[in-house]
Amino acid sequence: xxxxxxxxxxxxxNPVEKEAHEYFExxxxxxxxxxxxxxxxLRVVTASRSxxxxxxxKPEETMGKLLYNLxxxxxxxxxxxxxxxTILPEKATFDNYEVEHVFATIGRRVMLLNSRQxxxxxxxxxxxxxxxxxxxxKTILQRKLxxxxxxxxxxxxxxxxxxxxxxxxxxxxxAQANAKLKEDLIERMRSEETIRASLKEKEILLKEVHHRVxxxxxxxxxxxxxxxxxxxxxxxxxxxxELESRIRSMALVHEILHQSEDLANINVQKYIxxxxxxxxxxxxxEGNIRFKVWAAGLEVGLDIAVPCGLILNEMIVNAYKHxxxxxxxxxxxxxxxxxxxxxxxxxxxxxxxxxxGVGQPIEINIENPQxxxxxxxxxxxxxxxxxxxxxxxxGTIYHLKFPNSIA
Numbered sequence: 001x002x003x004x005x006x007x008x009x010x011x012x013x014n015p016v017e018k019e020a021h022e023y024f025e026x027x028x029x030x031x032x033x034x035x036x037x038x039x040x041x042l043r044v045v046t047a048s049r050s051x052x053x054x055x056x057x058k059p060e061e062t063m064g065k066l067l068y069n070l071x072x073x074x075x076x077x078x079x080x081x082x083x084x085x086t087i088l089p090e091k092a093t094f095d096n097y098e099v100e101h102v103f104a105t106i107g108r109r110v111m112l113l114n115s116r117q118x119x120x121x122x123x124x125x126x127x128x129x130x131x132x133x134x135x136x137x138k139t140i141l142q143r144k145l146x147x148x149x150x151x152x153x154x155x156x157x158x159x160x161x162x163x164x165x166x167x168x169x170x171x172x173x174x175a176q177a178n179a180k181l182k183e184d185l186i187e188r189m190r191s192e193e194t195i196r197a198s199l200k201e202k203e204i205l206l207k208e209v210h211h212r213v214x215x216x217x218x219x220x221x222x223x224x225x226x227x228x229x230x231x232x233x234x235x236x237x238x239x240x241x242e243l244e245s246r247i248r249s250m251a252l253v254h255e256i257l258h259q260s261e262d263l264a265n266i267n268v269q270k271y272i273x274x275x276x277x278x279x280x281x282x283x284x285x286e287g288n289i290r291f292k293v294w295a296a297g298l299e300v301g302l303d304i305a306v307p308c309g310l311i312l313n314e315m316i317v318n319a320y321k322h323x324x325x326x327x328x329x330x331x332x333x334x335x336x337x338x339x340x341x342x343x344x345x346x347x348x349x350x351x352x353x354x355x356x357g358v359g360q361p362i363e364i365n366i367e368n369p370q371x372x373x374x375x376x377x378x379x380x381x382x383x384x385x386x387x388x389x390x391x392x393x394x395g396t397i398y399h400l401k402f403p404n405s406i407a
Contacts, residue, residue: 024120034132042067042084045127054134056105067130077101080113084128093117098135110139210254217251241282242317242373248278249313253305265299268342275313276340283320288327290335295342300349301405307380308351308402312340314373315353315398323357323395330356330395349404354397366390 025046028035034051038044044062052059057070067084068076080099097113112133120127224244228237252274256266276291300308316338324336334356341352366388369375381388386402 031131034134036062036067036130036132038067038128038130040126040128042128044070051132054106054132055103075101084115100139108136109134110136207257210257214251214254217247217254221247221251245279245282245313245317246310246376249275249309250306252278253302253309257302262299265301266305268295268298268300269293271305271309272312272340272342275309276316276338279313279316279320282317288336289320289324290337292337292339293341295340298342298344298349304349304384304402304404307384311377311380311400312351312353314377315400316340318360318373319353319355319357319396322360323355325358330358344404347404348401351400352397353400354395356395358395359392360396 028037028046029049031048032050034054035048036044036051037046043064043066047059047062052062062070068081077099080097083094083097094113094115097115098110099113100108100110102108112135114131114133116129116131117126118129119125221244224240224247228240228244252271253266256271256274260267272293272295276293280289280291319338323338327336329336336355336357338353338355341350341354343350366374366378369378377388381400381402384402386400388401389399391397391399
């Protein structure tokens with residue numbers, strides 16, 4: 001290896017070599033980043049002006065010295081020494097090698113090193129170019145950024161962990177709530193099934209009660225019939241028939257309830273039609289008197305049905321007894337007719353019983369009743385908080401109005 005030329009003034013350069021050497025150094029000094037040139041023994045041949053300025057060292061403190069002894073061993077970087085000694089035997093080339101070191105003159109710095117081995121043009125000596133890029137600030141910023149990223153990552157992870165925990169807790173709560181809801185639903189279904197079974201049992205019992213009440217009332221009617229047959233009295237028997245009709249009006253209520261799915265309400269249309277059929281049979285008026293009912297869709301409760309039925313019974317019986325003494329209507333032509341109309345408006349039930357007969361006797365007076373039937377009509381209409389009027393302009397018309405429920 002050629003001897004190191006460290007003193008330019010005494011160097012044995014010929015004019016061409018000297019000019020080439022000066023040109024080479026001028027090129028090195030134009031480099032902005034610190035640049036140092038080593039020979040194959042890792043001793044400093046020269047360095048750029050930017051190198052001396054950056055590391056705050058003088059040329060005489062570096063020329064001819066080992067790289068590791070620069071500035072009182074400031075460059076004794078084990079990692080760099082190991083790297084150079086490992087790759088020098090081959091080509092002394094590496095790229096972007098990062099080292100961090102504490103220098104006595106400039107403190108801790110982070111540097112990015114790039115190395116190339118070239119042949120010097122004027123003396124053909126092989127030298128090593130070591131370019132240095134100070135990345136301390138970038139590294140600090142990057143480290144801060146990395147730290148921020150790590151903090152942000154930790155924060156995101158914490159948020160995710162908290163969110164996952166809340167989701168898990170909420171999921172557990174929902175699962176528990178669903179389980180409780182399911183238990184409550186099952187219990188409710190069991191309770192409803194028990195209630196339905198109990199209600200069904202009560203309905204059966206209630207139907208049985210209505211059936212037995214109806215049977216008992218029919219038994220009473222049977223006894224009355226027996227009494228009529230035995231008495232065979234023209235004065236006494238009509239009274240028994242009226243009593244039978246009244247009892248039958250009550251028995252019909254229980255018969256309808258026994259046959260119905262609704263145990264709370266009576267179908268008014270069906271009730272009046274059945275009552276009219278029995279009264280018609282009682283007076284042997286089949287085919288002679290037409291009986292009409294307009295009460296479709298109307299229902300009343302049991303508390304209204306019984307007194308209302310007794311009132312209707314008296315009104316219809318009176319019509320059959322007094323309206324058609326000669327079997328003819330008031331005009332003397334056409335058919336005899338008894339009609340019952342029931343309407344509900346604003347919670348008020350209106351019943352109208354009308355006939356086209358000759359009119360009922362004057363003693364049938366609702367204000368001063370003289371007969372048992374009229375006394376019953378007045379008493380029962382008061383019982384259901386109703387009002388009653390009688391119109392005699394053409395035949396007889398009863399107007400009864402009362403609330404659909406008794407308070």
